[in-house]
Amino acid sequence: xxxxxxxxxxxxxxxxxxxxxxxxxxxxxxxxxxxxxxxxxxxxxxxxxxxxxxxxxxxxxxxxxxxxxxxxxxxxxxxxxxxxxxxxxxxxxxxxxxxxxxxxxxxxxxxxxxxxxxxxxxxxxxxxxxxxxxxxxxxxxxxxxxxxxxxxxxxxxxxxxxxxxxxxxxxxxxxxxxxxxxxxxxxxxxxxxxxxxxxxxxxxxxxxxxxxxxxxxxxxxxxxxxxxxxxxxxxxxxxxxxxxxxxxxxxxxxxxxxxxxxxxxxxxxxxxxxxxxxxxxxxxxxxxxxxxxxxxxxxxxxxxxxx
Numbered sequence: 001x002x003x004x005x006x007x008x009x010x011x012x013x014x015x016x017x018x019x020x021x022x023x024x025x026x027x028x029x030x031x032x033x034x035x036x037x038x039x040x041x042x043x044x045x046x047x048x049x050x051x052x053x054x055x056x057x058x059x060x061x062x063x064x065x066x067x068x069x070x071x072x073x074x075x076x077x078x079x080x081x082x083x084x085x086x087x088x089x090x091x092x093x094x095x096x097x098x099x100x101x102x103x104x105x106x107x108x109x110x111x112x113x114x115x116x117x118x119x120x121x122x123x124x125x126x127x128x129x130x131x132x133x134x135x136x137x138x139x140x141x142x143x144x145x146x147x148x149x150x151x152x153x154x155x156x157x158x159x160x161x162x163x164x165x166x167x168x169x170x171x172x173x174x175x176x177x178x179x180x181x182x183x184x185x186x187x188x189x190x191x192x193x194x195x196x197x198x199x200x201x202x203x204x205x206x207x208x209x210x211x212x213x214x215x216x217x218x219x220x221x222x223x224x225x226x227x228x229x230x231x232x233x234x235x236x237x238x239x240x241x242x243x244x245x246x247x248x249x250x251x252x253x254x255x256x257x258x259x260x261x262x263x264x265x266x267x268x269x270x271x272x273x274x275x276x277x278x279x280x281x282x283x284x285x286x287x288x289x290x291x292x293x294x295x296x297x298x299x300x301x302x303x304x305x306x307x
Contacts, residue, residue: 023080025070115141183212256300
C-alpha cells in the first residue's frame with residue numbers, strides 16, 4: 001500500500017504484481033442484461049442509463065479495434081506498458097459460452113494485454129461460464145466483477161435489481177471455489193439507506209472471501225425511474241461531505257488486503273441530473289482523502305477477522 005494513501009489502491013496493486021504501470025481499457029462487447037430482456041425483468045435498475053454504463057462502441061468496432069484505439073490513447077496519456085482488458089458494458093457473461101470465449105480470447109491475443117476484468121451480475125454465471133473463467137484464470141490474470149450494490153434485499157427490490165443477496169453470496173462462493181478473484185460493486189446513497197444500512201454492507205463484505213471492492217456514488221441520470229423519484233422530491237442525493245465520510249467508514253470496515261478498485265463513479269456530463277458535484281472527480285477524491293486524514297481512518301481500522 002502506498003504510504004500516502006490510507007487504503008490499498010488498484011494502481012499500486014497492479015504495479016506490485018507486474019512491476020510497471022498497468023492501465024485498464026474499457027471494452028464494449030455489445031451484450032445485454034437479463035434485467036432488461038425479460039429474463040429477470042425489464043427496464044433495468046432504476047438508476048441505469050440505456051447503455052448500461054456502455055459506450056456503444058460494439059456497434060461500430062470489433063474487440064481488436066477497440067483495443068488498438070485504446071492502446072494508442074493510453075500510451076500517449078499514461079505511458080502504460082501493460083493493459084487489462086475490461087469488459088464493462090451490461091452483463092459480460094450473458095451470452096453462449098462459445099461467444100464469450102471467442103471475445104475474451106480475442107482481447108487476450110492483442111499485444112500488451114496481460115489480464116481480463118469481466119463485469120457482470122451474480123445471476124449470469126452458470127457452471128459452463130465459471131468453467132471458462134477458471135480455465136482462463138489459469139492462463140492470465142483475471143478477476144470477475146459482480147454488481148451487488150447493497151446487502152439488503154429490501155433495497156435490491158426497491159431499485160429493481162432483479163437478484164437477491166442469496167444469489168450473490170452463492171455465486172461468490174462458487175466463484176472462489178474455482179480460484180477466481182472476485183471484485184464487488186457497491187453503490188452508496190441508495191434510496192431508503194442511511195449510514196447504518198451502508199455500513200452493514202461493508203461489514204458483510206468484510207466477512208466474505210473477496211479480493212476487491214468498487215464504490216460508486218448514486219447519481220441521478222436523466223430519463224430514468226430514479227430521475228422521476230428525484231424530481232418528485234422522493235429521493236435526496238448525498239452531499240459531497242456525506243459521501244466522503246461514509247466512504248471513509250466503509251473502508252475502515254474492510255480487510256486491509258482487499259484492493260479498492262474505485263472510490264467514486266464517472267457520470268457522463270450530458271446525462272447527469274444530480275448531484276452536479278459528482279462531475280468533480282478530483283475534488284471528490286480530495287474530500288475522501290481529507291476525511292480519512294481528519295478522522296484518522298484507514299482501511300481495516302475497524303475490521304475484525306471472524307476466525
